[in-house]
Each structure stands twice: as structure tokens, then as C-alpha cells.
Amino acid sequence: PNDLVFYTGDDFPSRYKNGAFIAFHGSTNRAPYPQSSYFVAFVPFEGGKPTGQYEVFADGFAQIDPIASVDDAKYRPMGIAFSPKGGMFIGDTERGRIWKIKFNGDKAKFSSEDLAKMELRKLNSNIRTPDKDKDKIEIGSEYEYRDGILFKLDKPKVVSVGQELYNIYCISCHQGDGKGAKGRFPSLVGTDWVTGDKKRLINVLLNGLEGEIIVNGETWNGYMPQHSFLNDQQITDILNYIRTNFGNNAAEIDTDEVRSLRSNKSITMN
Numbered sequence: 001p002n003d004l005v006f007y008t009g010d011d012f013p014s015r016y017k018n019g020a021f022i023a024f025h026g027s028t029n030r031a032p033y034p035q036s037s038y039f040v041a042f043v044p045f046e047g048g049k050p051t052g053q054y055e056v057f058a059d060g061f062a063q064i065d066p067i068a069s070v071d072d073a074k075y076r077p078m079g080i081a082f083s084p085k086g087g088m089f090i091g092d093t094e095r096g097r098i099w100k101i102k103f104n105g106d107k108a109k110f111s112s113e114d115l116a117k118m119e120l121r122k123l124n125s126n127i128r129t130p131d132k133d134k135d136k137i138e139i140g141s142e143y144e145y146r147d148g149i150l151f152k153l154d155k156p157k158v159v160s161v162g163q164e165l166y167n168i169y170c171i172s173c174h175q176g177d178g179k180g181a182k183g184r185f186p187s188l189v190g191t192d193w194v195t196g197d198k199k200r201l202i203n204v205l206l207n208g209l210e211g212e213i214i215v216n217g218e219t220w221n222g223y224m225p226q227h228s229f230l231n232d233q234q235i236t237d238i239l240n241y242i243r244t245n246f247g248n249n250a251a252e253i254d255t256d257e258v259r260s261l262r263s264n265k266s267i268t269m270n
Contacts, residue, residue, distance in 0.1 A: 002078045006045070011086030012103050013110035019044045021057060023077045023090065026070065026126075028181040029172040032136045034066035034125040040077050040090060056118045056127065058090060058101070066125040068137045068150050069175035070182075093182075139167060139176035148177065162241030165234055169227060170242075178246030184222070186215040188242050195243060195250035202253065202261050205235055232258045 002025040007016050024037030040058040044051045062073035079091035088101040122128060125135060137143055140159035143152055159167075167176075173185040180187040188194050193215055194201060208226030212219060227235070236255045243250040 003080045005080045005082065007082065009082055009086065012088075013107045015044065015110070016042065018046065020050075021080050021088075022054075023080050025078050025093065026062070026067070026073060026076050028070050028175075028184060030130075031068075031171040031176065032138060032167065033130040034068065034135060034137060035070060035073070036126055038062045038067065038073055038076055038126050039121075040080070055115060056121045058099075059118070059121045059124070059127070061092065062126060064150075066135075066137060068139065068143065069177045069179065071148075071175065071177055071179045072150055137176070139163075139171065143176075145177050150176075160237075160241060162237035162239075163245070165230075165238045166241050169230070170238065178242065186213075186218070186220045188248070189216075189246045190248065191215050195248050198251075198253050198257060199261060201239055201243075202235065202258055205230075205239060206258075206262065228262075232262065 003023040005021050020043045022041045026038040027036045038061050041054045042057040043054050061075040061077050075092040077090050078093045081089045090099045140163045141156050174180050178188040205227050209224040212221045232255050235258045240252045
């Protein structure tokens with residue numbers, strides 16, 4: 001969650017008094033399952049302790065179902081605030097949108113029946129616990145991105161070895177569309193870190209990377225784990241996949257290039 005606010009006003013029905021509104025900004029690392037959250041929940045409290053299960057208070061921010069990659073979501077709720085005049089405000093991080101919510105009904109007649117439709121939203125893929133088999137989103141074989149939009153294929157396709165390995169080891173951070181996650185994982189799209197110096201790219205996957213780097217003009221300071229447990233052919237397959245997909249069109253890497261750098265940890269990362 002990115003925000004939690006206890007409601008102390010009188011403009012909403014009394015059941016919300018002293019309860020907690022929680023903004024769930026949304027996950028990034030749920031692959032191969034749909035990303036979760038992207039909604040605002042409510043938890044009833046009394047005497048400083050929760051008195052019931054969470055409720056879905058506001059949903060539909062992502063405007064897509066399922067959410068395969070972070071960038072698929074149009075909006076992501078992050079901030080919650082209340083006006084002295086009775087309005088509730090929910091802020092979004094993707095486009096800076098702010099929603100105002102007011103209660104215009106009869107507070108005295110508000111009951112659990114009014115919550116029935118929102119309770120059904122717990123069945124949506126961004127909220128429910130995914131089914132181990134049925135909810136898998138297999139990018140490349142059953143789904144694919146076309147111009148940045150996720151489509152379900154009419155017939156399953158056989159994926160390349162490189163994409164299969166990417167879906168296992170890379171997709172949870174860099175996402176199915178290769179765009180990463182803002183502020184967390186850098187994009188693989190149109191960056192010289194992917195399409196440029198082969199030695200530097202091989203070294204990143206073999207030995208990992210830690211510290212500040214600049215990707216497409218944006219500064220990143222994080223940690224990329226090493227993948228030296230993969231063999232030379234697997235490293236080659238993954239790197240050739242990202243160098244020739246996501247709109248990238250760079251020369252392929254040869255397995256001999258990976259083999260010759262396997263023990264070299266002294267490459268300058270500039």
C-alpha cells in the first residue's frame with residue numbers, strides 16, 4: 001500500500017467512521033500471473049482494532065483486465081486525502097489525475113446490500129488470488145504485445161528459447177513489454193545498455209550491476225542480480241532476445257563472446 005488514512009469525518013455513512021482507507025498502488029513482480037492491487041480498500045475499525053475483512057471501495061483505475069505489465073495500467077492510485085467540506089480525493093501517479101468522491105445518498109439507509117456489487121469485484125484478476133494454472137499469462141505463446149497493447153492469441157504459438165528464458169528470469173522486473181517499472185526497474189526499450197556495447201551487456205547479466213546508471217536519460221540506482229548460474233548458450237539466447245525484440249534491432253551476440261567473458265569481472269560499466 002502507498003497510503004493509509006483513517007476517516008474521522010461525518011459526511012460518509014457511519015460505518016466508515018474511524019475506519020481505514022488504503023491505496024494499493026499495484027504490484028510489479030507477479031509474472032506469470034496478473035499484476036495485483038491497483039485499487040482502494042476500506043477496513044472497518046473500532047477502538048483502534050479492525051472489526052472485519054477488507055472491502056473494495058474504489059476499483060477500475062487500471063482500465064484493463066488482466067494487467068500483465070505495469071505499463072498496461074492507465075491509472076494507479078497512490079494518495080488519499082479528505083476535504084473539510086466532505087470530499088474524498090484519490091490521486092494517481094501515471095497521469096496526475098485526481099478523483100473526488102462524495103456521498104449523496106441517505107446515510108441512514110446505507111447497508112451491506114449497497115456493497116454487494118463492490119464485493120463481486122474481489123473476483124477480478126487484480127484482486128483475487130490467482131489460480132495456479134488458469135490465470136497464467138504466457139507472453140509470447142498465448143498473449144503478445146502489439147503497439148504496446150496486450151492481445152490474447154487465437155491459437156498458442158511456440159516461443160523462442162530466448163523468450164522462454166526471459167519469461168523465467170527477467171519478466172518479473174523488466175515486464176512482458178520490456179518497459180520495466182518507473183522508479184524501480186529500467187526499460188530495455190531503445191537503450192544503448194541493450195543495443196550497444198556487447199561486452200557491457202554480457203557482463204551485466206553474468207556479474208550483475210549495482211549503483212547509479214543512466215538509461216534513456218533517466219537515472220537509476222538499484223541492484224541487478226548476477227545470472228552466472230546460466231550457461232553460455234542461455235546467456236546468449238536471453239541477450240539476443242532482448243536485442244532483437246521490444247522494438248530493438250541490434251546485432252546478435254555469439255556464444256563464444258559470452259564464453260570469453262565468463263570469468264572477466266573487470267569491464268568498466270560506463
